[in-house]
Amino acid sequence: MASSLVQFRTEDTEKIKAVQILDRLGLSLPSYLRMCVSRLNQENGIPFSMKLDPEPNPSIRALNRANRIAEEYGISDMTLEEINAEITEARK
Structure with missing residues (x-):
């Protein structure tokens, strides 16, 4: 050969x-x-995906959306304690 x-x-x-x-x-x-x-x-081609803009999985999309919403409402810099306090207050 x-x-x-x-x-x-x-x-x-x-x-x-x-x-x-x-x-x-x-x-x-x-x-x-x-x-x-x-x-x-x-x-008969490239044996792996060659995407320019890979679509993130649904979990990543949801996290990115949550981050955008938090930034819109000015709460993206809340601490864990502040988040938990908000949740506790909302449950009352």
């Missing part, structure tokens, strides 16, 4: 970190890159 040499440039720190991770997994960088190319061919 014929083979081709593929070269690319990356930051030294990125390569070092990648090699350290792969060492812990028992893989070499060339083996990993061969796996990536093989998977690309198997999937």
